[in-house]
Amino acid sequence: MARLLITGGAGFIGSHTCVVLLQAGHDLLVLDDFSNSTPLALERVSALAQLDNQSCQARLQVRRGDIRDPAGLDNLFAQSASAGAPIDAVIHFAGLKAVGESMRVPLRYWDVNLTGSRCLLAAMDAHGCRTLVFSSSATLYGYPECVPIPETAPIQPINPYGHSKAAVEQLLHDLAASAPNQWRIACLRYFNPVGAHPSGEIGEDPLGTPNNLFPFVSQVAVGRRKSLQVFGGDWPTNDGTGVRDYIHVMDLAEGHRAALDCLLAEPAQLLTLNLGSGQGASVLEVVHAFERASGRQVPYEHVARRAGDAAITVADPSLALQRLGWRTQRGLDDISRDGWAWQSANPDGYDEPG
Numbered sequence: 168m169a170r171l172l173i174t175g176g177a178g179f180i181g182s183h184t185c186v187v188l189l190q191a192g193h194d195l196l197v198l199d200d201f202s203n204s205t206p207l208a209l210e211r212v213s214a215l216a217q218l219d220n221q222s223c224q225a226r227l228q229v230r231r232g233d234i235r236d237p238a239g240l241d242n243l244f245a246q247s248a249s250a251g252a253p254i255d256a257v258i259h260f261a262g263l264k265a266v267g268e269s270m271r272v273p274l275r276y277w278d279v280n281l282t283g284s285r286c287l288l289a290a291m292d293a294h295g296c297r298t299l300v301f302s303s304s305a306t307l308y309g310y311p312e313c314v315p316i317p318e319t320a321p322i323q324p325i326n327p328y329g330h331s332k333a334a335v336e337q338l339l340h341d342l343a344a345s346a347p348n349q350w351r352i353a354c355l356r357y358f359n360p361v362g363a364h365p366s367g368e369i370g371e372d373p374l375g376t377p378n379n380l381f382p383f384v385s386q387v388a389v390g391r392r393k394s395l396q397v398f399g400g401d402w403p404t405n406d407g408t409g410v411r412d413y414i415h416v417m418d419l420a421e422g423h424r425a426a427l428d429c430l431l432a433e434p435a436q437l438l439t440l441n442l443g444s445g446q447g448a449s450v451l452e453v454v455h456a457f458e459r460a461s462g463r464q465v466p467y468e469h470v471a472r473r474a475g476d477a478a479i480t481v482a483d484p485s486l487a488l489q490r491l492g493w494r495t496q497r498g499l500d501d502i503s504r505d506g507w508a509w510q511s512a513n514p515d516g517y518d519e520p521g
């Protein structure tokens with residue numbers, strides 16, 4: 168079992184991955200500035216992993232801090248080593264992820280996503296910790312030239328968020344090439360992470376109006392919003408609405424565990440993998456699946472296409488199956504059921520006691 172630093176571990180994907188990693192027996196140190204999350208998520212993670220008070224202190228440590236703070240990172244690695252529990256590997260979730268916001272404040276995106284990653288990598292290198300799982304994104308494929316999209320597809324981001332993820336991937340390639348027998352790196356390119364832990368205790372809690380389809384649909388179902396705007400009804404798809412590859416966040420969490428196991432077991436390497444289901448679902452298919460799961464109606468209206476959208480984005484996930492033995496286990500109905508369990512138990516997200 169390993170001792171892992173989890174940056175951004177209180178966030179949506181991080182919190183679900185923490186549950187899976189704790190259940191797999193790893194010890195975690197979470198570093199988060201809580202700029203887009205709350206410590207309450209980690210209290211719930213600890214309960215879900217059935218940690219009592221004593222084991223919680225040892226197995227799920229939490230530090231408030233910023234990945235752009237070199238002195239703070241240095242302390243974290245040094246203190247862990249001097250306490251006899253050096254960090255074996257890092258899972259790096261901390262970052263910003265909203266495409267529209269990245270177009271308004273690109274400096275912030277380059278700062279948190281690229282400078283933050285550079286500071287983290289420098290601290291890792293200085294302390295001899297060279298095993299990393301990095302949260303990359305399918306957004307770096309831009310408008311895909313062929314679907315399903317293999318990892319060999321051209322990298323051609325169309326917004327600052329995508330550019331910042333592509334730049335970190337490039338930095339990781341440069342680093343791995345500089346010391347090929349030392350770095351063990353997995354760049355995981357997520358497609359559309361959605362859903363929640365089946366308990367309904369943890370889930371996605373976007374600030375303000377959600378930009379993404381799933382949280383918007385579930386807020387309509389729970390009555391927080393009146394109706395969904397469907398962006399475009401004239402896409403070249405079965406029902407004219409956009410098609411995406413939605414991946415249950417628990418499948419994604421299990422993908423991280425599998426990637427970590429692979430890095431720890433195999434010789435040093437840089438792995439780049441799509442994490443998606445390989446199945447596409449249209450906006451209207453998502454709406455109907457959510458209506459079935461919730462027993463509620465989701466009113467919607469068609470509006471113009473959203474700038475920057477692609478018609479269809481679906482992963483070719485075969486390399487992850489080949490390299491990790493991992494594939495998604497859950498479909499759109501599971502995603503909707505678990506997403507509804509979270510939304511209905513926590514209508515205002517973590518602001519309300521669940």
Ligand code: NAD
Pocket residue numbers: 174175176177178179180181198199200201202203204205232233234235259260261262263264279283302303304305357358359360
């Ligand atoms: P999230 O916002 O829920 O989680 C990110 C976490 O990082 C939050 O807890 C936030 O407080 C923390 N954080 C942000 N800046 C920080 C900083 N400077 N220092 C320390 N902590 C900081 O997002 P998520 O959906 O869980 O995404 C996790 C990662 O996956 C991100 O890097 C994101 O870009 C990437 N990703 C997400 C998606 C998606 O659709 N959710 C898709 C592809 C890739």
Ligand code: UDP
Pocket residue numbers: 359378379380381383395396397398399408409410411450473476480
């Ligand atoms: N979408 C929509 N209405 C919304 C949000 C999204 O019709 O309020 C559509 C969007 O055009 C795309 C799909 O839902 O076809 C998924 O969008 P999301 O923003 O969730 O993911 P991304 O486009 O970043 O893959």
